[in-house]
Amino acid sequence: MADETQQRQSSSGGGPNPGGRGGDGRGPRREGAGPGGGGREGGRKYFRRKKVCKFCVEKIDAVDYKDTPLLRQFVAESGKIVPRRLTGVCTPHQRRLTTAIKQARNIALLPFSGRH
Amino acid sequence: MQRTYEVMFIVRPDMPEEEQERLITTLESNVTNSGGTVKNLERMGKRRMAYVVRKFQDGLYILMTLEGPGAMVHELERRLRVTEPVIKFITVRVDEEQKRLAKIKAIREARAKRPAAPAPEAGAPAEAPAATA
Numbered sequence: 001m002a003d004e005t006q007q008r009q010s011s012s013g014g015g016p017n018p019g020g021r022g023g024d025g026r027g028p029r030r031e032g033a034g035p036g037g038g039g040r041e042g043g044r045k046y047f048r049r050k051k052v053c054k055f056c057v058e059k060i061d062a063v064d065y066k067d068t069p070l071l072r073q074f075v076a077e078s079g080k081i082v083p084r085r086l087t088g089v090c091t092p093h094q095r096r097l098t099t100a101i102k103q104a105r106n107i108a109l110l111p112f113s114g115r116h
Numbered sequence: 117m118q119r120t121y122e123v124m125f126i127v128r129p130d131m132p133e134e135e136q137e138r139l140i141t142t143l144e145s146n147v148t149n150s151g152g153t154v155k156n157l158e159r160m161g162k163r164r165m166a167y168v169v170r171k172f173q174d175g176l177y178i179l180m181t182l183e184g185p186g187a188m189v190h191e192l193e194r195r196l197r198v199t200e201p202v203i204k205f206i207t208v209r210v211d212e213e214q215k216r217l218a219k220i221k222a223i224r225e226a227r228a229k230r231p232a233a234p235a236p237e238a239g240a241p242a243e244a245p246a247a248t249a
Contacts, residue, residue, distance in 0.1 A: 061220050065208065066124075066179075107124055107206045108165035108175065 051088025055097075063096040065103035071110060075101060079113040120155070120214065121182045121189055125196055125205035126175035129162055135201070140178065143195065150191045152184020170203050181210075 054073075055063065065071070074082050074089070074097055081101055084094045104110040127136060144154050160177035169175065182188065189207055196205045 059224075061217050062213070103206060103208060105166070107204060108126065108167055108169055111166040 053088060053090040053093055055093040056090055063093065063100045065100045065107070065109065067100075068104060068109050071097070071101050071104055075110060077114060079111045117185055118183055119186065119209060120211040121184075122208045122210050123180045123182060123189070123192060123196075123205060124177065124208075125180075126165070126169070126177055126203050127201045128170075128172055128203055129174040129176055131176065131201050136176070139199065139201065143180070143192065146192060146195055147180075147182055147184065147188055150184065150188040152182050152188035154180060155183055156181040172203060175203060 054060070060070070063070075074087055076082050081098060084091070089097060101110060105112050127139065131139075140157065144157075147154055156179075158179040158181075160179055162174050163177050164173065165175050182192075193205070193207060196202050
């Protein structure tokens with residue numbers, strides 16, 4: 001979970017973060033929301049950038065299992081595949097991405113889990 | 117039924133050069149004997165693997181692009197499995213994907229060509245104010 005949130009922050013370019021900090025004045029009141037809802041709280045106070053699918057934008061058609069640098073961007077530190085809602089990848093591309101990551105894991109290009 | 121496959125396999129890193137060559141040639145002959153052709157062979161060199169396989173941290177990656185029937189792959193995989201220095205392999209069928217990519221490319225090119233006429237028109241008004249300004 002911690003990894004995923006981290007990934008999210010880096011992928012969204014720190015956009016929502018300053019906003020989140022900006023809402024500090026009212027922050028304490030919302031603390032009850034829990035640590036999990038970090039991105040959600042104060043949702044209307046800052047502008048959240050619309051996430052776009054990297055593959056659609058950069059017109060990457062082939063998601064190849066050999067392209068480790070690309071696949072690594074969609075794998076969390078723990079080795080998990082980062083969900084679509086965090087990366088903004090569209091459904092068709094996420095499907096291909098998932099297959100590619102699993103193939104890469106099989107041939108030891110990507111880890112199944114963080115460190116062995 | 118001719119199909120295109122990519123076979124990637126890892127051999128143990130301490131394998132002597134000449135034995136690698138011997139292994140590759142035997143695999144190639146194996147492919148041609150079962151009615152396939154080796155389109156491309158790429159030695160990707162020694163790489164660090166993402167996890168330990170048979171107590172090896174590194175591996176020599178070799179990628180073969182093949183064309184041929186499914187029986188060829190079957191035979192090749194069996195051969196890889198019994199070859200002791202090969203520590204891992206994966207076979208991926210790529211012809212469907214290539215077909216899909218070719219289709220996307222064709223569509224994209226057609227689209228690039230067709231709006232070639234409207235595009236300058238769209239560009240022209242944008243340019244015109246810039247020129248006057």
